[in-house]
Amino acid sequence: MRGNLFAVAVDLVILTVRRAELCVLLGQRNVTPHAGSWALPGGFVLPHEDLVDTAARLLTEQTGAEGGTDPTTADDGHLEQLASYAAPDRDPRGRVLSVGYLALLPDLPEPAAGPDAERRAWHPVQPLLHPGSGDPALAFDHNRILADGVDRARAKLEYSTLAASFCPPQFTVTDLRRVYEAVWRTEIDPRNFQRKVTSVDGFLLPTATMVTGGRGRPAQLFRRGPATTLHPPMLRETSGSTRAADR
Amino acid sequence: MRGNLFAVAVDLVILTVRRAELCVLLGQRNVTPHAGSWALPGGFVLPHEDLVDTAARLLTEQTGAEGGTDPTTADDGHLEQLASYAAPDRDPRGRVLSVGYLALLPDLPEPAAGPDAERRAWHPVQPLLHPGSGDPALAFDHNRILADGVDRARAKLEYSTLAASFCPPQFTVTDLRRVYEAVWRTEIDPRNFQRKVTSVDGFLLPTATMVTGGRGRPAQLFRRGPATTLHPPMLRETSGSTRAADR
DNA sequence: GCAAAAGTGTTGAGGCTACACCCATGG
DNA sequence: CCATGGGTGTAGCCTCAACACTTTTGC
Structure with a gap:
């Protein structure tokens, strides 16, 4: 050889x-x-x-x-x-x-x-x-x-549900949003994010428990569902139509 | 070592x-x-x-x-x-x-x-x-x-302009559409495709020449522009929200 | 009560699908 | 003239961004 x-x-x-x-x-x-x-x-x-x-x-x-x-x-x-x-x-x-x-x-x-x-x-x-x-x-x-x-x-x-991999087995919508914000270094509207991710079929499965203890209204706890892809995708603001990034 | x-x-x-x-x-x-x-x-x-x-x-x-x-x-x-x-x-x-x-x-x-x-x-x-x-x-x-x-x-x-890599240096919109149709094994509406790709900034640069010789109205010849990504992307119909494909 | 966080409703802008319609050529 | 493919216009649908608003907690 x-x-x-x-x-x-x-x-x-x-x-x-x-x-x-x-x-x-x-x-x-x-x-x-x-x-x-x-x-x-x-x-x-x-x-x-x-x-x-x-x-x-x-x-x-x-x-x-x-x-x-x-x-x-x-x-x-x-x-x-x-x-x-x-x-x-x-x-x-x-x-x-x-x-x-x-x-x-x-x-x-x-x-x-x-x-x-x-x-x-x-x-x-x-x-x-x-x-x-x-x-x-x-x-x-x-x-x-x-x-x-x-x-x-x-x-x-x-375009995937991978953000949940950054979260513990049970997590709130806000936990998930903080992942997106940290990875993308952007701010995301909490209300629209909530609607978006909870409406994707099979992404977030609600559990019976709520998270209390913090300030404000208690949040629903979720665990990951079987979905792996997001349709339509979560869009981050992309700068212009020409980027050098080759994937 | x-x-x-x-x-x-x-x-x-x-x-x-x-x-x-x-x-x-x-x-x-x-x-x-x-x-x-x-x-x-x-x-x-x-x-x-x-x-x-x-x-x-x-x-x-x-x-x-x-x-x-x-x-x-x-x-x-x-x-x-x-x-x-x-x-x-x-x-x-x-x-x-x-x-x-x-x-x-x-x-x-x-x-x-x-x-x-x-x-x-x-x-x-x-x-x-x-x-x-x-x-x-x-x-x-x-x-x-x-x-x-x-x-x-x-x-x-x-989400990229890579389809043009399948085309010769000069090509028509229909040539490009046939690439998408062959790779994805789908049919794409020619009229909407035309509007979509010609409206992406920096994707297709018109040349001075037209293609004649085939049946029908002559088509504009284009060459690749500097754009590398498509915003918003070309969407192919995706089947459901759960796919096993791991990229 | 008040601040803060969770969650819902609504409205206008813009992109997409579907299709009607015109344009230019070969035969 | 007519078939064929190139290309434009437009109406309805859907999604999204933006933001008003309600709910439920801690202090």
Whole structure:
């Protein structure tokens, strides 16, 4: 068989919404290359693993969460393949192809140090999307992988029910709206949003309980329904008809 | 560096519209494994290549076409990464990771035999999307890669100007409509389609010439404009609110 | 009572579907 | 002249943005 050989890694873009901001889980590397830099969690594909198995294993190692790759189940969380990156010089150790995976999770407690004693923390994504503006860059080409993951998440909220993957098993319409507002960095009219999402067949299933305790009228608690796509989509204001974003 | 090593290949899903049908370019393998089976054109990544370089090289080998990966130019054709496939048993020769690329091209003359003397031909995609219904399956997991590519192309026609990548440099509104009808397997009202696409800013640039020779009134010739996204999108009738398709 | 949040009603703007209708050519 | 396809006008439907308004809680 011709062709040279690659090490194959999976890198995870694990996103959540914390304090009204879209955040990504990063680890601070304690080995070369890029020791000291923040990086996406990742690891190599083991001999008997398919890519999604590696991604699910790494996700569990990082968070204890199950990925829930089967779209027919209403599992919490979401895991999907993003893209592959294999520039010849992306890793000084040799040729490494990295497959990016995107994971969406509800807000979790602050992570402890990882199995490899790396320091791990949630970082707001916004400063990391504009490298060179003061913030230190991520290791390898992880700024690009992160940007692709954020683009994908933003796009999929428009026409899918994935926003619910950022919510705990039971949530209110306002919880869901805060997800859209954090991911898109927009404000959404609460009244129209309410009507819109509750009228999509199979998106939100009402539960018997209400949420009390906050100020104002108690809110209905919902759980995810079986719907996966939104017809018609949620529209965010798009700027003009020409955008360079290539999905 | 830990982790076992992979051969890395790129497989191309080259789509075009021929005789009102969406077609894919396949080669008939003349080496093991799967000798005699039809397969997507592909090849291994060379030592100094990035993935998109490999894809562009293979595309040129197969068709002589340039890919045109820069979305800001109005190049003919389109080339984008699809996804990666690395199931442990997908290739009997050992661990091979394959990166799928999607290419969209205008209709071309019937291909000659390839550089490796493989027989090559355009095949309508529809029978290949339902394996097990009489037609022989493609080699490896290429039915899946093809299905992912067709899904992607169908989805992107909705909200992008990619349909023009299936057209020659100059084309009429009817040419463009036939692309949508072939890819989506639907009928579209010619009058509403005309208004819709000509009213999108920067999509179609009128040229000075008209197409005569057919029956009926001569049609305006257009070339692609700089727009890449459609706002609002072209809507195809979607069946219900729950689909299993995960993009 | 008052502020705050949940949820409903209503109205006008704009896009879409469906179709009537005119235009320009080949035969 | 007529069939064929290119292209425009228009009426009704539907959705959405905007916002007035009611409901139900904490303080």
